Amino acid sequence: MEEVLIGLAFIFCLKKKKKRRSYWMRRTLKAREHYSATKYLEDLGIDGCLNDFLRMNSSEFEFLLNLVGKNIAKQDTNWRKSINYTERFAVTLRFLATGCSYGSLGDVFKISHQLISMIIPEVCEALVEGLQExxxxxxxxxxxxxxxxxxxxxxxxxxxxxxxxxxxxxxxxxxxxxxxxxxxxxxxxxxxxxxxxxxxxxxxxxxxxxxxxxxxxxxxxxxxxxxxxxxxxxxxxxxxxxxxxxxxxxxxxxxxxxxxxxxxxxxxxxxxxxxxxxxxxxxxxxxxxxxxxxxxxxxxxxxxxxxxxxxxxxxxxxxxxxxxxxxxxxxxxxKSSTIYAxxxxxxxxxxxxxxxxxxxxxxxxxxxxxxxxxxxxxxxxxxxxxxxxxxxxxxxxxxxxxxx
Structure with a gap:
């Protein structure tokens, strides 16, 4: 019995204590509370720069957003607010348009690269389902x-x-x-x-x-x-x-x-x-x-x-x-196909x-x-x-x- 207790104590000591997180969200990502990616996209549309940013104009963006929005939207919880479907859709289009890293996208949209890695496949699936015709x-x-x-x-x-x-x-x-x-x-x-x-x-x-x-x-x-x-x-x-x-x-x-x-x-x-x-x-x-x-x-x-x-x-x-x-x-x-190509x-x-x-x-x-x-x-x-x-x-x- 004594040998068993010694063994258990040894195993317990070997277990690495889980480091307690000192923060829920990185400070750089908390800026999302004061930074509106949706407003940024609206400004791009007004300035005529949305096509270079997402490869489409504002009307095409809105059409596709209405097409897939209900399939990519997430609910808020008591712990935190979800990323709205407009930002989810925009970050995916930006990734397809540029192929840049998740870290770079995170700096622009104030979203962690771990979450972006889940958002992009989900939105692509929604696009494939919605655009089959x-x-x-x-x-x-x-x-x-x-x-x-x-x-x-x-x-x-x-x-x-x-x-x-x-x-x-x-x-x-x-x-x-x-x-x-x-x-x-x-x-x-x-x-x-x-x-x-x-x-x-x-x-x-x-x-x-x-x-x-x-x-x-x-x-x-x-x-x-x-x-x-x-x-x-x-x-x-x-x-x-x-x-x-x-x-x-x-x-x-x-x-x-x-x-x-x-x-x-x-x-x-x-x-x-x-x-x-x-x-x-x-x-x-x-x-x-x-x-x-x-x-x-x-x-x-x-x-x-x-x-x-x-x-x-x-x-x-x-x-x-x-x-x-x-x-x-x-x-x-x-109608704006000449803008795309x-x-x-x-x-x-x-x-x-x-x-x-x-x-x-x-x-x-x-x-x-x-x-x-x-x-x-x-x-x-x-x-x-x-x-x-x-x-x-x-x-x-x-x-x-x-x-x-």
Whole structure:
């Protein structure tokens, strides 16, 4: 019995006494009682600076706040007042817009970085839930034809249902993941794969695939790929290109990271000689693919959290990226879309066939592209040759003879 008591006394002595907190809240955070972030946001709106601060104007901010406010609001307690939903929403948008640290955000909004780390995922989830209608992939042949007509009218590319591409978004190494998220470029990432229409809007996205997976495998595991194989997309019937007689399917334009198949069109590999149909085809395909390149470029230029290493677990990172995609589509479709992304942000097509690079390309911290694959099918080769013949004859652009 004596030995037991001695042992218990020894264990009790080893226990470290919990240090009693000398304060409930840091003095710097107590300034929130006399500092109104809401008033600061109002002043930014009056001065016309809210767009640079949160990537949207006051009316768009109010619309989104009303949309998600009830889902992110918290109740006051007898101990302390909660952070109001306006400040919760604003601190999240500021984080998405800049990617700055929680400590820096805390200095601006007078909120502890521990609380900010809980607020941001909650608000992103609310945004994803509230903005679902702004991400819509066509479900009927008529809707797909509307997408194809816009590509033909804006980019002179017939039978195009959209442009597909994927990018690696850098994350910190998830705990216990080993090399699962370690990509071929030498950093940890999740993949954002997207289908974009002729007006830089996202029609479909797949987010969260581990960076380790080969880039051909990224697309192979998507719902879009499954529906293409099973013919469940309700695509329009095959028909000839303008001025030709051979029926060809409607296609998605891609780059070297995707296979060449019946509904997937990619450029010819290697350098091409001048004035050949292969070179003309590659130019026209690249021209149509600028839609997805610009969509990714604008997305990461306006929501710069995507250009930093995201310090969240993969599931929360997936929600955060989806929130950025939905905000992009929402802001692109508002009356003030030119404020979100001014014309100089996009690549500009000139009348002589040259183009002026968009402002987003001047930033070297762009999203990393997928790794090329060389898979080709015979059907894909035949269809690509039909498009190449069309661009060399019936589908010539006005300036093409002098350019090529």
């Amino acid at each position: 702004y991400l819509h992939m066509p479900t009927s042949a008529q809707e797909w034809l509307q997408v194809a007509n816009k590509f033909f009218n804006l980019w002179n590319f017939p039978h195009c249902l959209g442009s597909i591409d994927g990018k690696h978004v850098a994350i910190q190494k998830p705990i216990g993941s080993g090399s699962e998220y370690y990509n071929y470029k030498g950093f940890y990432s999740v993949v954002l794969l997207a289908l974009v229409d002729a007006e830089y809007n996202f029609l479909y996205v797949n987010i969260g695939c581990q960076g380790r997976i080969t880039d051909g495998g990224v697309f192979a595991n998507t719902l879009l790929r499954k529906k293409i194989i099973e013919r469940n997309l309700n695509l329009p019937r095959d028909c000839p290109l303008p001025g030709r007689t051979t029926p060809v399917p409607y296609v998605f334009v891609t780059d070297d990271a995707f296979p060449l198949e019946k509904h997937l069109l990619k450029p010819f590999l290697g350098p091409q000689d001048n004035n050949t149909k292969e070179r003309k085809f590659n130019y026209r395909t690249s021209r149509a693919r600028r839609t997805v390149e610009n969509a990714f470029g604008i997305l990461s230029a306006r929501f710069r959290v995507l250009r930093s290493i995201i310090l969240l677990d993969p599931q929360k990172t997936t929600t955060l990226i989806m929130a950025c995609v939905l905000l992009h589509n929402f802001l692109r479709k508002t 001014p014309p100089q942000y996009y690549d500009k097509e000139n009348s002589d066939g040259t183009h002026t690079s968009g402002q987003w390309r001047s930033d070297t911290q762009q999203l990393t592209s997928l790794q090329p694959v060389e898979t080709q099918t015979e059907d894909g080769k035949v269809i690509r040759n039909e498009f190449a013949d069309y661009f060399s004859h019936q589908g010539l652009l006005d300036w093409a003879s002098s350019y090529y």
